[in-house]
Amino acid sequence: MARTGERETVWELKPHTAAKHQLLTGYLKAWFPILSRWNARIVFLDGFAGPGIYKGEEYGSPIKALDVLLKHTHRDAMANKEFVFLFNEAEQDRYEQLEIVVRDYVAKNQPWPSNVKVSVGSDSFENVAEGILGFLEQQKSNLAPTFAFVDPFGVKGLPMDLLRRLLSFDRCELFVYFDFNTVNRFANAGNIDDRLTELFGTDLFKQARGLTGAERKAFLHDLYQSQLVEVCGFSYVKSFEMVNSSGHTGYFLFYGTRNIKGLEVMKDVMWTVDPGSGEKFSDILAGQDVLFQAEVDTRPLQQDMAQHFRGQLVSVETLAHYVLVDTPYALKHLKKLTLKPMQKEGVITSPNQKRTGTFPEGTLIKFAD
Numbered sequence: 501m502a503r504t505g506e507r508e509t510v511w512e513l514k515p516h517t518a519a520k521h522q523l524l525t526g527y528l529k530a531w532f533p534i535l536s537r538w539n540a541r542i543v544f545l546d547g548f549a550g551p552g553i554y555k556g557e558e559y560g561s562p563i564k565a566l567d568v569l570l571k572h573t574h575r576d577a578m579a580n581k582e583f584v585f586l587f588n589e590a591e592q593d594r595y596e597q598l599e600i601v602v603r604d605y606v607a608k609n610q611p612w613p614s615n616v617k618v619s620v621g622s623d624s625f626e627n628v629a630e631g632i633l634g635f636l637e638q639q640k641s642n643l644a645p646t647f648a649f650v651d652p653f654g655v656k657g658l659p660m661d662l663l664r665r666l667l668s669f670d671r672c673e674l675f676v677y678f679d680f681n682t683v684n685r686f687a688n689a690g691n692i693d694d695r696l697t698e699l700f701g702t703d704l705f706k707q708a709r710g711l712t713g714a715e716r717k718a719f720l721h722d723l724y725q726s727q728l729v730e731v732c733g734f735s736y737v738k739s740f741e742m743v744n745s746s747g748h749t750g751y752f753l754f755y756g757t758r759n760i761k762g763l764e765v766m767k768d769v770m771w772t773v774d775p776g777s778g779e780k781f782s783d784i785l786a787g788q789d790v791l792f793q794a795e796v797d798t799r800p801l802q803q804d805m806a807q808h809f810r811g812q813l814v815s816v817e818t819l820a821h822y823v824l825v826d827t828p829y830a831l832k833h834l835k836k837l838t839l840k841p842m843q844k845e846g847v848i849t850s851p852n853q854k855r856t857g858t859f860p861e862g863t864l865i866k867f868a869d
């Protein structure tokens with residue numbers, strides 16, 4: 501997606517950016533209370549923070565993230581945990597703007613909660629990440645559970661190996677911008693191979709040569725995804741596609757975690773942003789009613805499960821894991837929208853179900869042969 505704001509200090513908020521913010525804030529709303537239950541301190545790192553505000557005065561990702569916590573209905577329950585917000589913006593003019601926006605926001609929200617620390621810095625993401633790693637090395641300590649939002653313009657400055665080192669700790673998660681448009685254009689051009697090798701952590705992207713259309717798109721997408729799994733060690737990676745106003749894929753946002761609960765939450769949020777398929781947003785359709793009328797069609801999931809589990813007796817927990825990890829669907833689609841109609845049609849039965857059409861924990865399900 502052409503990021504036209506590149507040479508301006510602040511720029512217009514595009515519909516796809518608003519969708520990106522919806523994904524981010526929807527996730528953080530659930531993630532803050534979950535993680536703070538088990539950890540004394542959690543970190544939100546916005547590595548490419550931007551100027552903090554858009555031309556229409558909408559807030560950027562740093563304030564959007566802060567606002568989730570400050571307006572959270574469970575804020576009191578999280579008051580004895582420390583939240584650290586690290587905002588970094590490399591470009592001086594945008595950094596200065598970001599500082600003003602953050603200062604104003606803090607002033608508007610007095611008394612400022614003592615458990616919420618905010619730091620605004622100006623350096624390259626690479627230097628910031630190296631700085632954090634150097635500090636941790638010196639302290640012989642691990643990074644606190646961190647949600648790293650890595651949202652650059654383009655393909656520069658986010659080497660796969662740096663993401664691996666920074667986010668190798670168990671409870672660290674990643675939400676990263678993958679500039680498909682640029683990768684697709686230059687994968688076989690030969691003039692930015694070093695940069696793309698750094699981005700992917702491999703030069704296998706060159707194998708896109710000769711591939712076209714959907715096959716090429718799937719290849720490049722899947723390569724980045726598998727690198728996040730294999731190099732960074734994320735157990736679960738889920739992407740969300742952004743389609744630009746000319747109908748082409750601009751970029752993907754990739755979410756990586758080692759926690760299946762995190763995957764469940766992010767998929768729920770993705771389905772809220774895209775009620776039709778849970779995996780894409782289009783600038784063309786933005787604001788049109790079609791987005792709100794879309795109904796989830798679970799027939800493909802019903803067919804997939806009928807085939808995958810044919811003849812087997814499995815627990816509802818096994819099916820939940822399958823839906824979350826191996827299908828585009830969210831957990832909330834499993835029972836009422838999928839198992840219930842399957843039972844009605846006789847595709848599944850249950851030997852231990854108390855009430856037809858309900859599938860509480862421990863329910864066993866037998867799939868027809």
Ligand SMILES: C[S@@+](CC[C@H](N)C(=O)[O-])C[C@H]1O[C@@H](n2cnc3c(N)ncnc32)[C@H](O)[C@@H]1O
Nearest residue numbers: 548549550560561590591624625651652653657
């Ligand atoms: C897409 S914008 C960020 C938008 C912001 N995350 C939001 O959602 O509101 C990317 C920002 O990264 C900044 N930037 C560019 N290169 C950078 C680097 N190497 N390290 C950190 N920031 C950088 C740009 O100046 C720009 O403001």
